[in-house]
Amino acid sequence: MRTVRRLFYVDIVSSVAFVALAFLSLFFFIDFVDELSDVGERGRSLINAMLHVALQMPGHLYELLPIAVLIGSIFALSRMAQSSEFTILRTGGLGPARALSLLAGLGLLFGVLTFLVGDFVAPFSERETTKLSAQQAGGISFGRSGAWLKSRETTPQGEHNYSVSIGSAGPDGALASVRIFEHDDNGQLLSRTSAATAQVGKDAVWHLRDAQLTRWSAGDATHAPAATTERHATLDWASTLTAEVVAAAVLPVSNMSTVELFRYIGHLSENEQAAQSYQIQFWKRAFYPFACLVMVALALPFAYLHARAGGVSLKVFGGILLGISFVLLNNVAGHVGLLRNWTPWIVAAAPSALYLLLSLAAFSWLVRYR
Numbered sequence: 001m002r003t004v005r006r007l008f009y010v011d012i013v014s015s016v017a018f019v020a021l022a023f024l025s026l027f028f029f030i031d032f033v034d035e036l037s038d039v040g041e042r043g044r045s046l047i048n049a050m051l052h053v054a055l056q057m058p059g060h061l062y063e064l065l066p067i068a069v070l071i072g073s074i075f076a077l078s079r080m081a082q083s084s085e086f087t088i089l090r091t092g093g094l095g096p097a098r099a100l101s102l103l104a105g106l107g108l109l110f111g112v113l114t115f116l117v118g119d120f121v122a123p124f125s126e127r128e129t130t131k132l133s134a135q136q137a138g139g140i141s142f143g144r145s146g147a148w149l150k151s152r153e154t155t156p157q158g159e160h161n162y163s164v165s166i167g168s169a170g171p172d173g174a175l176a177s178v179r180i181f182e183h184d185d186n187g188q189l190l191s192r193t194s195a196a197t198a199q200v201g202k203d204a205v206w207h208l209r210d211a212q213l214t215r216w217s218a219g220d221a222t223h224a225p226a227a228t229t230e231r232h233a234t235l236d237w238a239s240t241l242t243a244e245v246v247a248a249a250v251l252p253v254s255n256m257s258t259v260e261l262f263r264y265i266g267h268l269s270e271n272e273q274a275a276q277s278y279q280i281q282f283w284k285r286a287f288y289p290f291a292c293l294v295m296v297a298l299a300l301p302f303a304y305l306h307a308r309a310g311g312v313s314l315k316v317f318g319g320i321l322l323g324i325s326f327v328l329l330n331n332v333a334g335h336v337g338l339l340r341n342w343t344p345w346i347v348a349a350a351p352s353a354l355y356l357l358l359s360l361a362a363f364s365w366l367v368r369y370r
Helices: 002-036 046-082 085-091 096-137 243-250 258-270 276-287 290-304 312-340 344-369
Strands: 147-155 158-169 175-183 189-200 205-216 227-238
Touching: 002 046, 002 096, 046 085, 046 096, 046 290, 046 312, 096 258, 096 290, 096 344, 147 243, 158 243, 189 227, 243 258, 258 276, 276 312, 276 344, 290 312, 290 344, 312 344
Parallel strands: none
Antiparallel strands: 147 158, 158 175, 175 189, 189 205, 205 227
């Protein structure tokens, strides 16, 4: 059994590695050609373009791993079937259940690799890519409306809500064009703070520079609300908005790991903000490594097809179509689930569950009738 496991694992792992390398080379070429149009602008050199493209490769690897597992597994198993190796193994006692368990173990290993790349390597490289782009562009702009955050705090005067607007972010993490609006639990505007720049400390204290603080006093029947304005060279604002929450709000979702996504979803829920899009992304991240297990199960029926049922190239082409359809269904399910307000974990799990049932049905039919 150890010899059979080694035969399976060596052939499939080498094929998957070859397919992944081929896909990454193709994506590197396409991204590099796209980056060449920006060489010479804003001080970007050819080396910077190559570095920018290289930092995107872990993200591509994370997205491509299930497809590479599917195509590589189909190629290895089809080649074994064509050379009658798989037939000899079946004659020697390799039953369907044992073959499925062998591939399931390999699929779990690929799933662990996918998790490590998606939760550690890819987010780190995406953050470095964002920093590199910010350095070359002089910062990250969030458009005319800016990026908005909300927080809620309980004070002796009652519950206060804060709405924070950020105009842009610098390469060093400094925030620019910051505006902070404070409301009471009735929605009454209490204060407005604007600052040219701000830096979020590790203790969630915002260090504001060149700040202007405007407070409105409550009016009554005889006095109109009065406003007082103060100017401060530096001003500290204690908040519940940590640097991690700010980074999650202003940076792409690809920069966050599964744990960071979970924490940010908790922040949005606490402040009664819509979190469904992030919940779908979280569950997709959580279920995505298991897609490798689905892919090896989907590849196993190709080993039971007779060589006359099509050459290796035809089966690999079928695997490419299956992989593309899985990615397409996975992306479409996320958008449809967001529009229809479906349960996030069901939306994320549905494509993998559907293809797993398809692979098991095809496998059962081939074992029974072929």
